[in-house]
Amino acid sequence: MDYLPFIQENLRSTAWFRPELALTFGAVLLFLLDLVWRDAATRVSRLSAATLVVLGVAAALLAVQPADAQMLFNGMIANDALSIFFKWLFLAAAALTVIISAQAKDIRPERSGEFQAILLTVVLGLFLMASSANLLMIYLSLELVSIGSYILTGFKKGDRKAVEASLKYVIYGGVASGVMLFGMSYLYGLTGTADLPEMARRIGTLSQTMAQAQAMGGQAAIRLTLILAVIFVLAGIGYKVAAVPWHMWCPDVYEGAPTPFTGFLSVGPKAAGFAVALRFFYGAFAAQPGTPLFDAQGLGAAVAGIPWPAVIGVVAAITMTLGNFTALGQTNLKRLLAYSSIAHAGYTLMGLSALSKTGMQSVMIYMSIYLIMNLGAFLAVIVVAQTTGSESIYEYRGLGKRAPLAATAFAVFLFSLTGIPPFAGFIGKYYLFLAVLERASGPAGNWWMALAICGALNSAVSLYYYARVLKAMFLESPYRDEPMGAAIGHRMLLGAFSAAVLVFGVAPGLLVQWTERSLQLFRG
Amino acid sequence: MGDRAEMAVFWIFTVPLIAASLGVVVTKNPITAAMSLVGAFFCLAGIYVLLTAHLVAFLQILVYAGAIMVLFLFVIMLLALQEEILGVSRIKVMQGFGALGCVGVFAVIYRAILATGPRMMPQVGEDYGTVKAVGRILFTQYLLPFEATSLLLLVAIVGAVVVAKQRI
Amino acid sequence: MVPSSYYLALAAILFSIGLFGVVSKRNILIVFMCIELMLNAANLTFLAFARQSGNMAGHAIAFFVIAVAAAEAAVGLAIVIAIYRTRGTLHMDEVRVLRD
Numbered sequence: 001m002d003y004l005p006f007i008q009e010n011l012r013s014t015a016w017f018r019p020e021l022a023l024t025f026g027a028v029l030l031f032l033l034d035l036v037w038r039d040a041a042t043r044v045s046r047l048s049a050a051t052l053v054v055l056g057v058a059a060a061l062l063a064v065q066p067a068d069a070q071m072l073f074n075g076m077i078a079n080d081a082l083s084i085f086f087k088w089l090f091l092a093a094a095a096l097t098v099i100i101s102a103q104a105k106d107i108r109p110e111r112s113g114e115f116q117a118i119l120l121t122v123v124l125g126l127f128l129m130a131s132s133a134n135l136l137m138i139y140l141s142l143e144l145v146s147i148g149s150y151i152l153t154g155f156k157k158g159d160r161k162a163v164e165a166s167l168k169y170v171i172y173g174g175v176a177s178g179v180m181l182f183g184m185s186y187l188y189g190l191t192g193t194a195d196l197p198e199m200a201r202r203i204g205t206l207s208q209t210m211a212q213a214q215a216m217g218g219q220a221a222i223r224l225t226l227i228l229a230v231i232f233v234l235a236g237i238g239y240k241v242a243a244v245p246w247h248m249w250c251p252d253v254y255e256g257a258p259t260p261f262t263g264f265l266s267v268g269p270k271a272a273g274f275a276v277a278l279r280f281f282y283g284a285f286a287a288q289p290g291t292p293l294f295d296a297q298g299l300g301a302a303v304a305g306i307p308w309p310a311v312i313g314v315v316a317a318i319t320m321t322l323g324n325f326t327a328l329g330q331t332n333l334k335r336l337l338a339y340s341s342i343a344h345a346g347y348t349l350m351g352l353s354a355l356s357k358t359g360m361q362s363v364m365i366y367m368s369i370y371l372i373m374n375l376g377a378f379l380a381v382i383v384v385a386q387t388t389g390s391e392s393i394y395e396y397r398g399l400g401k402r403a404p405l406a407a408t409a410f411a412v413f414l415f416s417l418t419g420i421p422p423f424a425g426f427i428g429k430y431y432l433f434l435a436v437l438e439r440a441s442g443p444a445g446n447w448w449m450a451l452a453i454c455g456a457l458n459s460a461v462s463l464y465y466y467a468r469v470l471k472a473m474f475l476e477s478p479y480r481d482e483p484m485g486a487a488i489g490h491r492m493l494l495g496a497f498s499a500a501v502l503v504f505g506v507a508p509g510l511l512v513q514w515t516e517r518s519l520q521l522f523r524g
Numbered sequence: 525m526g527d528r529a530e531m532a533v534f535w536i537f538t539v540p541l542i543a544a545s546l547g548v549v550v551t552k553n554p555i556t557a558a559m560s561l562v563g564a565f566f567c568l569a570g571i572y573v574l575l576t577a578h579l580v581a582f583l584q585i586l587v588y589a590g591a592i593m594v595l596f597l598f599v600i601m602l603l604a605l606q607e608e609i610l611g612v613s614r615i616k617v618m619q620g621f622g623a624l625g626c627v628g629v630f631a632v633i634y635r636a637i638l639a640t641g642p643r644m645m646p647q648v649g650e651d652y653g654t655v656k657a658v659g660r661i662l663f664t665q666y667l668l669p670f671e672a673t674s675l676l677l678l679v680a681i682v683g684a685v686v687v688a689k690q691r692i
Numbered sequence: 693m694v695p696s697s698y699y700l701a702l703a704a705i706l707f708s709i710g711l712f713g714v715v716s717k718r719n720i721l722i723v724f725m726c727i728e729l730m731l732n733a734a735n736l737t738f739l740a741f742a743r744q745s746g747n748m749a750g751h752a753i754a755f756f757v758i759a760v761a762a763a764e765a766a767v768g769l770a771i772v773i774a775i776y777r778t779r780g781t782l783h784m785d786e787v788r789v790l791r792d
Contacts, residue, residue, distance in 0.1 A: 006664035073668035121679045143760045151683035163774045170768045178730035185734045189741030225636040527693050534694045549713035554721040561725050575743045580754045592765045599769045622716035630708035637700045658751045666752045673759045680763035688770035
């Protein structure tokens with residue numbers, strides 16, 4: 001075997017890998033800075049500033065990176081507009097989390113360095129997840145994200161809830177990744193490759209042989225195996241985006257983890273999970289996207305008669321219904337937001353299930369809007385918990401009087417999460433529903449219509465529990481009257497998040513154009 | 525090696541392997557479970573050699589049976605578990621449903637295997653699965669995953685210390 | 693020559709045993725061991741398919757899976773130690789503050 005071309009390819013690829021390299025060396029640097037600044041009085045602010053510098057360097061390198069779509073490192077990762085779009089989301093989520101956590105009390109100063117460093121490696125894992133074009137890279141990057149998340153979930157020392165949450169996370173995560181790996185082994189076996197674009201081509205050939213076999217009256221031999229493998233791989237992806245039935249870890253982990261990290265967990269890995277799902281379903285299984293609908297002869301035909309869009313649609317419907325109805329009875333705000341985040345995974349799956357250009361775009365739009373409104377909602381929870389030390393809904397009584405800014409901002413985020421105009425959440429939902437309704441005029445339109453109606457009803461249900469919080473904040477009288485303070489950085493962020501939610505709600509043009517430009521998915 | 529001899533070797537490793545794996549799930553004592561698992565890993569390494577995967581077979585013994593299982597045993601000893609806190613199994617009904625579900629999963633997978641049909645293994649070159657051949661692809665084609673794994677291990681080491689140490 | 697379906701069936705058995713252990717065992721350490729069993733089943737499938745198609749990508753993947761399993765075991769066992777420190781038990785049903 002001549003291995004010189006491989007080495008040259010690896011060397012060449014580093015030119016498109018600089019943001020990731022910055023994150024890698026930044027994480028190592030932070031491990032060291034943590035020791036150097038051990039006794040400094042301004043430890044937390046210094047470490048946070050250093051992390052922001054690393055993220056800034058990564059962002060700068062990402063901005064100047066040549067944009068040509070191509071495979072890197074011998075087909076391990078793809079550099080394309082889709083992955084770059086998601087990388088910007090991850091950088092934003094990480095930077096905001098660092099700023100939020102710098103002034104939050106959840107993470108003790110002496111452990112701040114490790115928090116930031118491990119957070120950076122999680123961001124690196126998310127970067128790799130969004131660009132993975134190989135089964136092995138999907139597995140490895142998912143594990144990199146997971147292992148960092150297990151650690152950060154249990155970061156509150158001596159806190160029972162935190163350790164238990166991280167234990168639950170580790171067990172569910174281990175099982176989900178084991179099942180996914182088993183599914184991947186069958187995909188590898190059927191196609192003889194772990195490379196997603198190559199796999200797409202071979203599955204195309206496989207489906208042709210299968211169609212011939214069926215035409216001759218024979219049993220489609222590979223069909224069952226392919227179905228099994230895809231379902232197993234779905235387990236790993238579903239676990240990352242917290243879709244039913246792989247959602248069980250979500251409420252416990254959200255409650256036990258330090259709240260700044262919960263916010264990050266609810267947006268970063270979820271977006272990365274959807275990035276992997278887009279690449280996996282649109283890249284490996286769908287046909288060439290010459291037509292607006294990808295599955296003309298792709299996914300549906302490839303797996304011989306199994307309507308994958310319908311399967312994902314059913315998962316979407318169940319996920320949002322279960323998430324919303326369980327959220328109705330919650331009194332802990334973090335758990336409530338956890339169930340709401342399951343429901344939002346369901347809404348976003350609607351866009352994924354459409355398997356069309358609009359569907360892909362709607363997932364990207366929703367994930368970026370969700371990032372702002374959900375981080376904002378968790379920030380409001382942090383602000384209240386800093387003073388009251390509790391996340392119970394009873395502490396939110398009369399918040400409108402005690403902390404007008406936080407209450408107003410929280411109201412904006414909750415309205416946006418419900419999907420009411422003129423807030424940004426409405427725009428996100430509009431595109432998701434648009435993607436589904438586009439399919440309603442096509443074949444099997446009634447089912448798509450039913451999915452859309454299910455989504456609409458669910459939004460109505462979600463209004464009920466969000467309104468419960470609003471009622472507590474503005475209509476009920478507080479236990480204590482003294483005003484509630486908040487750190488200056490948190491106040492500014494709350495204002496900025498609310499402004500962003502309103503701006504994107506009124507003028508979504510920029511975001512829509514950006515996602516439009518980022519639709520390109522490199523297939524090798 | 526002749527066909528029948530190879531088949532015999534396969535069964536020699538397979539029967540204890542399945543027995544040891546069952547031993548992991550039927551016992552209540554983690555030490556017994558850990559020792560069964562070590563046995564299972566050794567048998568599995570034998571199967572890997574049959575599959576001409578020499579490097580992976582060695583790693584299976586060195587890393588899995590050697591390092592990971594020692595870690596398990598170390599934790600068991602560190603916690604000095606007595607019988608009563610080892611935990612009773614969940615109620616039998618749940619176990620029954622679990623067993624039924626797993627038999628179902630196995631049936632589906634088995635059906636899938638049958639569907640692909642029995643495939644004969646092709647002849648492979650002399651260096652197939654050797655340290656040299658696998659090492660070469662690890663450092664060329666799989667360089668990026670290799671480096672990513674190194675970072676993964678670093679995070680795991682730091683994380684394990686952060687989580688388990690009482691005072692830092 | 694042993695046909696590949698034998699190895700695949702063996703892997704399926706190991707996977708099912710691991711899955712059974714995960715859903716039915718209540719001792720955290722044994723649950724972790726069952727997860728290891730599932731990973732090994734996946735490795736065996738990878739190697740069997742690699743041998744069947746004659747390429748070595750499956751070997752590389754198995755190599756990485758072993759490394760990841762080591763990392764996961766280290767973190768998982770560290771969490772087990774932390775649980776034991778705060779609770780004094782490794783029984784899953786008793787580890788349950790997180791309920792509403």
